[in-house]
Amino acid sequence: MNSFLSTNLPKFGQIAIALFSFFAILMVIFYIAGRANGRKQRPIAILVFLGPAIILLLAGLIVPAVQTILFSFKDANSVKFVGFLNYSWLIHDPDIHKVLFNTLLWIIITPFSTTALGLFLAIMLDRMKRESIAKSLLFMPMAISFVGASVIWKFVYDFAVPNKPQTGLLSAIVRAFGFKPSNWILTQPLNTFLLMIIFIWVQTGFGMVILSAAIKGVPADIVEASALDGASGWRLFQWITFPMVRSTAIVVFATMLVTSLKLFDIVRTMTGGNFGTSVIANEMYSEVFVRFDQGRGSALAVILFVFVTPILVFNIRNLRRERSIA
Amino acid sequence: MSTLKIATPNSGRKLFSTRFATISVWLITIIWTVPTFGLFASSFRNKQDIFLTGWWHVFTSPHLTLSNYHAVLFGSSSATLSDGVLPYLMNSIVITIPAVVFPVVIATMAAYSLAWVKFKGSDALFFFIFALQVVPIQMSLVPLLQLFTGGAHIGSFTIIPKLGIAGHFAGIWLPHTMFALPLAIYLLHNFIASLPRDLMEAAYVDGANHFKVFRQIVVPLSIPGIAAFAIFQFLWVWNDLLVALTFASGTEEVAPINVKLASLVGQWGSGWETLTAGAFVTIAIPLVVFFSLQRYFVRGLLAGSVK
Numbered sequence: 001m002n003s004f005l006s007t008n009l010p011k012f013g014q015i016a017i018a019l020f021s022f023f024a025i026l027m028v029i030f031y032i033a034g035r036a037n038g039r040k041q042r043p044i045a046i047l048v049f050l051g052p053a054i055i056l057l058l059a060g061l062i063v064p065a066v067q068t069i070l071f072s073f074k075d076a077n078s079v080k081f082v083g084f085l086n087y088s089w090l091i092h093d094p095d096i097h098k099v100l101f102n103t104l105l106w107i108i109i110t111p112f113s114t115t116a117l118g119l120f121l122a123i124m125l126d127r128m129k130r131e132s133i134a135k136s137l138l139f140m141p142m143a144i145s146f147v148g149a150s151v152i153w154k155f156v157y158d159f160a161v162p163n164k165p166q167t168g169l170l171s172a173i174v175r176a177f178g179f180k181p182s183n184w185i186l187t188q189p190l191n192t193f194l195l196m197i198i199f200i201w202v203q204t205g206f207g208m209v210i211l212s213a214a215i216k217g218v219p220a221d222i223v224e225a226s227a228l229d230g231a232s233g234w235r236l237f238q239w240i241t242f243p244m245v246r247s248t249a250i251v252v253f254a255t256m257l258v259t260s261l262k263l264f265d266i267v268r269t270m271t272g273g274n275f276g277t278s279v280i281a282n283e284m285y286s287e288v289f290v291r292f293d294q295g296r297g298s299a300l301a302v303i304l305f306v307f308v309t310p311i312l313v314f315n316i317r318n319l320r321r322e323r324s325i326a
Numbered sequence: 327m328s329t330l331k332i333a334t335p336n337s338g339r340k341l342f343s344t345r346f347a348t349i350s351v352w353l354i355t356i357i358w359t360v361p362t363f364g365l366f367a368s369s370f371r372n373k374q375d376i377f378l379t380g381w382w383h384v385f386t387s388p389h390l391t392l393s394n395y396h397a398v399l400f401g402s403s404s405a406t407l408s409d410g411v412l413p414y415l416m417n418s419i420v421i422t423i424p425a426v427v428f429p430v431v432i433a434t435m436a437a438y439s440l441a442w443v444k445f446k447g448s449d450a451l452f453f454f455i456f457a458l459q460v461v462p463i464q465m466s467l468v469p470l471l472q473l474f475t476g477g478a479h480i481g482s483f484t485i486i487p488k489l490g491i492a493g494h495f496a497g498i499w500l501p502h503t504m505f506a507l508p509l510a511i512y513l514l515h516n517f518i519a520s521l522p523r524d525l526m527e528a529a530y531v532d533g534a535n536h537f538k539v540f541r542q543i544v545v546p547l548s549i550p551g552i553a554a555f556a557i558f559q560f561l562w563v564w565n566d567l568l569v570a571l572t573f574a575s576g577t578e579e580v581a582p583i584n585v586k587l588a589s590l591v592g593q594w595g596s597g598w599e600t601l602t603a604g605a606f607v608t609i610a611i612p613l614v615v616f617f618s619l620q621r622y623f624v625r626g627l628l629a630g631s632v633k
Contacts, residue, residue, distance in 0.1 A: 008413060011420045014495055018424050026431070034537040042443065045536035049439035050451075052432045053507055057458060060504025064469035065461045071468075121354065124347040134355045136620065140362070143616035144609045145565030147588045151605040152365045154591075155381065167380045169364060201358065209624050262462050265567055269591055284464050285568075294468065301465040308460045316453055 065305070071298035078294045086299035096283070102192055103279045106199075106263060111256035113200050115249055118207020122215050123237065125208070135212070139205035146202070146265030153198050153270070159183045188276040195277060198266050203259065207252045214248035215241065247318070254311050261307055280304050369394055369602035376598050394603035411583055411604055418564060418582040418611075420495055421574075425502035425563045426556050432503065433510030434518070434552060438544050440511070441519040442526060443536055452515060458508040467572045470501055474573075495580060497573045502563050510555055517551030518544060550625065557615065557623045564612050583608050 033048045075082050090096055121138060125131050141149065158168030159181060166172045171181035185191050218241060226240050242249075264281040267273055273282040280300055288297035368381040370390040375383070384390070401410040440452045474491050491497035521544065529539045545552075567584055574580040587608050590601050616623065 008416045011416055011495070015420055015423055018496070018499070019427060022424075022428065022431070030537045030541070034535050037535075041535060042445075046439055046443055046445055049435040049443065049536070049540070053436035053455075053511065056432065056500075056504045057455065057507055059473065060470060060501065061458050061461045061466055061508070064466035067469045068465045117354075121351060124351045128344075128347055128351060134351050136617065137355050137359050139620075139624075140613070140616070141358070143561055143565075143612045144362070145567070145584050145612070147567055147584050147591065148565075148605050148609040151587070151591060151601060152361045155364045155368060156361050165379055167376070167378075169360070169380065169382075172380050172382075201361070204358075213624075258459075264464070268567070269588055281462065281464055284462075288464075288468060289572075297468075298465075301462060304462050305460060305465065308462070312457055312460045316457060 068298045068301050071294050072302045074295050074298075076293040076295050082295065086295045089296060090299055090303065098276060099278045099280060099283045102277065103261065105192060106196065106260045106279060107257055109193075110196050110199050110203070110260045111253050113196075114203045114207050114256050115211075115253045117200065117204045118252060119211050119245075119249060121204070121208045122212035123241070125212055126215055135209070139209055141202045142205050144202070147269050149198055149202055150266065150269035153201075157184045157194060159185075185271060186275050191271065191275055192277050195266050195270055198270070199260065199263065203256060207256070210252050211245060211248055214245040218244045251315070251318070254315055257311050258308055261304060261311075365602055365605060368598075369606045371599070371602075373599040376602070394599045395607070397600050398603040398607055411586055411607060413578045414581060414583040414586040415607065417574075417578075417580055418584070421498050421502075421570070421580075421582050422560060422563045424495075424499045425506075426559045428499060428503040429506035429510050429559060430552055430556050433507055433514050433555070434545065434548065435540070436507075436511050437514035437518045438536075438540055441515050442539075442544075452511075455508055456512045459512075463505055463568060466501075466505070467568075470504075471572065474500075493574065493580065498570060498580065501569050501573055502566070505569070506559055506562070510559070513555050513558075514548065514551055518548055521547055550622065553619070553622045554625050557619050560615060561612050561623075 029048055033044050036044045071078050072086055073081055073083060075085075090100075125135060128134070144152070155167070156169045158166075159171050160166050160168070166175055166181060168181075168184075170184060174181045184194055222244075223236070223240055226236060262281050263279055264285065267277055267279055267282045268285070271277045273279075273286060278286070280303060284297045284300040284304070287293045287300060364381045367384045368376055370392070371381065371384065372389065372391050372393060375389060397410070399410050399412055436455075440448055440455075474497055491500065525543060526539065529543055534542070564582075565584060566582075567588055570582050570585045571588070574582065574585065583604075587601075587604055590604055
């Protein structure tokens with residue numbers, strides 16, 4: 001225990017030093033900049049408030065993004081320019097086609113499933129008894145890391161040879177119904193869908209919480225008026241509730257679309273991208289950090305970037321419109 | 327209004343029959359909770375039991391033990407876990423606290439400027455920062471790692487000297503701070519922009535400069551928004567694998583518990599029983615934070631998505 005303390009106490013010393021110097025520097029800068037007066041005050045304030053964020057964004061995101069675009073036109077070690085070689089690899093290599101196809105499956109299936117299931121739950125939960133308990137439990141997977149989630153789901157998807165007792169929940173259920181369990185994680189293309197279930201398990205709570213708030217925001221008198229007019233059940237949902245939460249549903253859908261495009265952790269920890277389950281973000285990591293091909297990895301990053309951009313432009317336009325109304 | 331409510335006891339809001347709604351919600355809730363419960367139950371079973379029978383046998387033949395937790399926390403004879411996970415748990419805490427504080431402070435400052443100290447192009451800058459969320463983190467890993475180990479140069483001219491912080495805590499705090507900024511600035515901007523204009527203008531008229539207004543009005547009034555983002559960032563950093571894997575070597579000195587857990591998953595089969603307890607130790611802290619501060623977290627998500 002003593003050695004534990006002696007190795008770990010200095011770590012907390014590092015936190016203390018880091019936080020103390022961070023706030024000390026800020027105080028000094030605030031003090032000095034606060035003394036400026038007259039016409040200089042405004043530009044100095046802007047510089048002090050925005051400067052740190054701009055520098056960090058430049059070094060951490062903007063410059064690296066530009067560099068990555070350059071790297072995608074260079075060879076594996078980023079020395080020689082090779083033109084569009086890395087991109088023609090994307091077009092011609094059958095292995096990478098499988099990766100692109102998997103990503104396509106992910107972005108078609110998971111955003112729709114999470115949004116639809118989230119909307120279903122939000123509607124069903126509305127004014128239900130003990131709503132908050134159900135909500136907390138449904139939302140809980142959001143707090144669990146994908147690594148933790150993959151351990152949890154290994155106990156569901158585990159498989160033992162047929163004559164042994166099954167320790168995996170899925171195998172046991174399948175067997176209880178009289179079917180033969182298979183080695184789930186190795187079975188293509190089923191395994192990709194099994195990984196999607198983990199994603200849906202983690203993300204549905206997000207959709208539910210956001211959409212639930214939107215449903216509660218629908219004015220009660222509108223719903224009550226149409227209920228008095230005889231609308232109920234499905235018709236009420238179709239003509240009143242859904243149109244009023246549609247914009248929120250679209251936001252949830254777009255967020256899920258981006259999250260599923262960038263998906264990395266689930267594939268990395270469940271299969272490492274083997275057995276035909278790899279997706280773009282995972283393949284990019286493998287190219288750069290396992291096969292040490294900076295060029296191909298960067299080309300994949302650029303592809304991801306190109307896919308995500310239109311979704312974000314759409315989101316920004318929505319945001320702008322809402323602001324101009326407000 | 328109250329008479330109307332009595333006349334139609336929450337009828338209008340009810341889209342479908344109560345019984346169908348209740349049954350379907352609880353059914354899904356149970357399905358959602360069972361996998362986590364399975365891990366929880368397994369973590370109290372001994373090695374033989376975990377290997378030979380499914381976790382649901384705890385209901386019929388409960389042989390519960392704390393030995394997995396003992397092995398995980400204080401070390402066991404197996405080579406992969408000689409010292410237990412406590413040093414990694416400490417690392418996670420040491421990584422997470424500054425990686426939450428730094429982006430929160432820097433983003434609050436930037437958000438205040440973008441919302442209240444407008445200049446030509448400040449709106450465009452705000453949208454540009456929001457748009458930076460498209461940059462996949464994977465795109466930044468290699469260039470950042472090069473910056474940390476080699477510095478930045480144009481020709482032979484050094485712009486940034488080599489920082490030499492890769493493999494240290496600072497080398498993990500910094501990337502987390504950078505990657506958090508687009509979302510943080512966006513969320514806090516929404517919050518800070520909606521502070522009452524009269525209050526701010528009164529302070530300016532009274533002669534308070536921007537720094538005073540920031541410290542005495544903006545920060546205190548933005549605490550709910552700041553708390554919401556801080557919880558979000560806490561969960562993100564604690565649960566992160568990619569950044570830690572890239573910038574912290576897997577050593578006991580700096581690697582967080584999530585990286586350790588991921589490496590245990592890789593050695594599957596050799597330690598099912600410790601893996602279960604290890605996973606539960608890893609997810610316990612975010613779960614506690616999540617359940618105790620859930621309200622703020624939800625509020626933060628709402629500010630980001632519905633607004």
